[in-house]
Amino acid sequence: MTLAKLNDTNRFLIFAAIILLMPIWMIPLGGAYPDLLQKFAIYGIFAIGFNILFGLTGYLSFGHAAFLGVGSYAAVWSFKLFTMNAIPAIIFGVLFAGLLAFIIGFLSLRRTGIYFSILTLAFAQMSYNLAYSVLTPITNGETGLQLSQQDPRIIDSMFVEAGAGLPSTNLFGLKMSGFEGFYFCAVMLILCYYISMRIFRSPFGLMLRGIKSNQNRMMYTGLNTRPYMLTAFVISGMYAGLAGSLLAVTDPLAGAERMQWTASGEVVLMTILGGVGTLAGPMLGAGLIKYFENIFSAFNNQTLTEIFSFLPDAAVEVVVPIVGLFVGSGWHLTLGLLFVVIVIFLPGGIVEGMSRLAGLFRRKDQENMNGTASPQDQPGE
Amino acid sequence: MMSDLVLHLDNIQKNFGGLAALSDVNLHVEEGTTHAIIGPNGAGKSTLLNVCIGRLKPDAGKVTFDGQELTGRAPHEIAQIGVARVFQTPEIFPEMSLLENVMLPAFSKRDGSFAFNAHNMLSKQNEIRDEAEHILEDVGLQEMMMQEAGSLSRGDKRRLELGMCLILRPRLLLLDEPTAGMSRHDTNRTIDLLKKIKSRGMTKVIIEHDMHVVFSLADKVSVLARGAIIAGGKPEEVREDQRVKEAYLGGAH
Ligand SMILES: Nc1ncnc2c1ncn2[C@@H]1O[C@H](COP(=O)(O)OP(=O)(O)OP(=O)(O)O)[C@@H](O)[C@H]1O
Ligand SMILES: [Mg+2]
Numbered sequence: 001m002t003l004a005k006l007n008d009t010n011r012f013l014i015f016a017a018i019i020l021l022m023p024i025w026m027i028p029l030g031g032a033y034p035d036l037l038q039k040f041a042i043y044g045i046f047a048i049g050f051n052i053l054f055g056l057t058g059y060l061s062f063g064h065a066a067f068l069g070v071g072s073y074a075a076v077w078s079f080k081l082f083t084m085n086a087i088p089a090i091i092f093g094v095l096f097a098g099l100l101a102f103i104i105g106f107l108s109l110r111r112t113g114i115y116f117s118i119l120t121l122a123f124a125q126m127s128y129n130l131a132y133s134v135l136t137p138i139t140n141g142e143t144g145l146q147l148s149q150q151d152p153r154i155i156d157s158m159f160v161e162a163g164a165g166l167p168s169t170n171l172f173g174l175k176m177s178g179f180e181g182f183y184f185c186a187v188m189l190i191l192c193y194y195i196s197m198r199i200f201r202s203p204f205g206l207m208l209r210g211i212k213s214n215q216n217r218m219m220y221t222g223l224n225t226r227p228y229m230l231t232a233f234v235i236s237g238m239y240a241g242l243a244g245s246l247l248a249v250t251d252p253l254a255g256a257e258r259m260q261w262t263a264s265g266e267v268v269l270m271t272i273l274g275g276v277g278t279l280a281g282p283m284l285g286a287g288l289i290k291y292f293e294n295i296f297s298a299f300n301n302q303t304l305t306e307i308f309s310f311l312p313d314a315a316v317e318v319v320v321p322i323v324g325l326f327v328g329s330g331w332h333l334t335l336g337l338l339f340v341v342i343v344i345f346l347p348g349g350i351v352e353g354m355s356r357l358a359g360l361f362r363r364k365d366q367e368n369m370n371g372t373a374s375p376q377d378q379p380g381e
Numbered sequence: 382m383m384s385d386l387v388l389h390l391d392n393i394q395k396n397f398g399g400l401a402a403l404s405d406v407n408l409h410v411e412e413g414t415t416h417a418i419i420g421p422n423g424a425g426k427s428t429l430l431n432v433c434i435g436r437l438k439p440d441a442g443k444v445t446f447d448g449q450e451l452t453g454r455a456p457h458e459i460a461q462i463g464v465a466r467v468f469q470t471p472e473i474f475p476e477m478s479l480l481e482n483v484m485l486p487a488f489s490k491r492d493g494s495f496a497f498n499a500h501n502m503l504s505k506q507n508e509i510r511d512e513a514e515h516i517l518e519d520v521g522l523q524e525m526m527m528q529e530a531g532s533l534s535r536g537d538k539r540r541l542e543l544g545m546c547l548i549l550r551p552r553l554l555l556l557d558e559p560t561a562g563m564s565r566h567d568t569n570r571t572i573d574l575l576k577k578i579k580s581r582g583m584t585k586v587i588i589e590h591d592m593h594v595v596f597s598l599a600d601k602v603s604v605l606a607r608g609a610i611i612a613g614g615k616p617e618e619v620r621e622d623q624r625v626k627e628a629y630l631g632g633a634h
Pocket of ligand 1: 397400402420421422423424425426427428429469
């Protein structure tokens with residue numbers, strides 16, 4: 001059984017199982033702690049949403065971090081004004097991100113190609129700078145938006161007395177930190193995957209692919225591309241808003257750095273790394289980058305010395321400094337190299353790599369018909 | 382046969398820099414007929430069609446179809462009015478299957494101005510799928526239905542594009558050298574197909590270099606040379622016209 005032959009329902013079930021079991025199979029990889037697992041799920045949502053725009057229409061937005069940031073701010077304001085419950089927070093996050101996406105999309109979609117990308121980048125940087133300057137009353141500037149004892153929390157205060165410390169985010173009483181927080185994000189991720197799958201398989205998805213393939217032809221068959229592009233843009237902005245609000249749900253503060261262009265670039269990397277236009281690729285890319293960022297960056301020369309302790313001492317002294325360049329604060333270098341290798345040799349990203357591997361196994365299978373070979377069809381992270 | 386004129390091109394003027402690609406072109410086409418435009422390379426034939434579908438804005442003059450002015454409208458609006466075009470270099474979706482290539486225009490026609498259709502499933506759109514398969518059969522490509530369109534030969538791409546236009550059920554079909562790059566056999570099949578459509582009452586404007594195609598299909602012929610119509614009439618009249626012979630022998634470059 002290979003991935004390519006699976007139908008959508010089975011793919012979806014496998015995806016859901018892999019995500020839900022992440023706390024188990026991440027143990028040997030050293031990534032099974034809630035903080036990181038939450039990031040996997042949240043950035044997975046961000047990348048899957050980004051791919052609805054970039055993967056289907058080919059329009060490359062360099063400003064999606066703006067929607068992530070707005071989602072976070074809206075969620076924290078929902079905590080401050082109304083309730084610590086996560087549901088209103090994510091609803092506000094998605095709505096406000098959708099609204100901003102509508103405005104930015106409406107203006108940016110007047111251009112295509114590189115001009116579109118530059119416009120989105122400009123609007124996102126504008127949002128970032130506004131958050132630091134004029135909008136300080138809303139964003140709390142450099143300090144970032146935080147909860148405080150004085151917050152009204154209208155809805156919560158109707159039901160319970162305010163406690164002594166700062167309240168924590170919850171889902172109808174269930175705390176939204178730790179593994180509970182992860183599972184909340186994971187369920188959202190699975191839902192988002194499902195919606196994205198439906199979009200890919202709908203006439204809407206086909207039209208978007210048509211726009212990517214030959215926008216002229218689409219126009220001359222009677223399609224008004226503008227509202228369709230805008231819809232795709234807003235949907236992917238809403239995904240980013242959801243991701244942003246989930247960041248706030250698992251850790252209730254919001255800062256403007258979340259809107260910076262580096263964050264917009266990161267989601268582009270995730271999508272390309274995993275596989276543009278594929279269903280699961282962006283999730284893979286997001287997982288890989290967050291894994292690198294958190295695990296590789298934590299390696300120092302001491303951990304390396306331990307890892308290479310099987311080598312003779314003289315060799316260790318040579319190997320550790322060299323490998324050391326690529327881990328710790330050098331993890332960006334590794335990621336950069338990996339990115340270059342993938343873009344050059346596997347333009348379809350990790351997903352293409354996996355399907356090529358599967359093809360290789362299949363051919364080998366046919367060669368030795370004894371059937372003893374059992375290819376590992378573990379579609380791992 | 383007395384039928385009404387549906388397509389009017391009045392005093393069309395188009396300049397590219399100093400070059401007058403079209404100068405004061407007038408053309409009137411009767412409903413349900415096939416009107417051929419012939420002329421040497423660079424005469425402005427494709428430019429004339431570009432003006433009709435909104436790809437180019439004329440510097441002067443106007444195009445009306447069935448009482449509606451086309452000049453100044455966006456390409457998708459013109460398409461929604463019922464004008465479809467087969468381009469000189471095939472405009473298809475190379476990464477998609479032939480079936481998807483033909484289904485897509487049907488969705489454009491149905492939801493073109495905008496309808497939220499992200500919650501429907503493609504696999505449930507049986508009507509459009511059946512229609513697309515039918516059309517592929519008409520243009521003789523049904524066996525290759527699941528193949529990628531980019532891998533087709535030039536002639537097959539043209540037939541595919543014809544299919545993509547036919548599923549739109551246009552009222553006016555503009556064909557820019559629809560048989561270029563086709564074998565004699567495929568050319569004859571395309572002629573038969575276009576004759577069949579003719580009996581359905583669609584108006585057609587066809588640009589052709591192949592006189593065999595012109596004489597098999599056209600009710601009227603106009604000759605374009607250096608941006609101006611120099612002759613017009615029934616095919617057999619035009620064939621004998623002295624100016625036409627000169628344009629083809631002397632004017633071509
Ligand atoms: N977009 C454009 N910009 C500048 N010049 C153009 C453009 N399109 C066409 N031309 C010029 O206008 C003239 C007419 O071109 P057109 O493509 O209409 O000729 P045609 O009759 O279709 O020729 P062919 O038989 O080779 O297709 C040519 O000289 C061409 O170079
Ligand atoms: Mg031409």
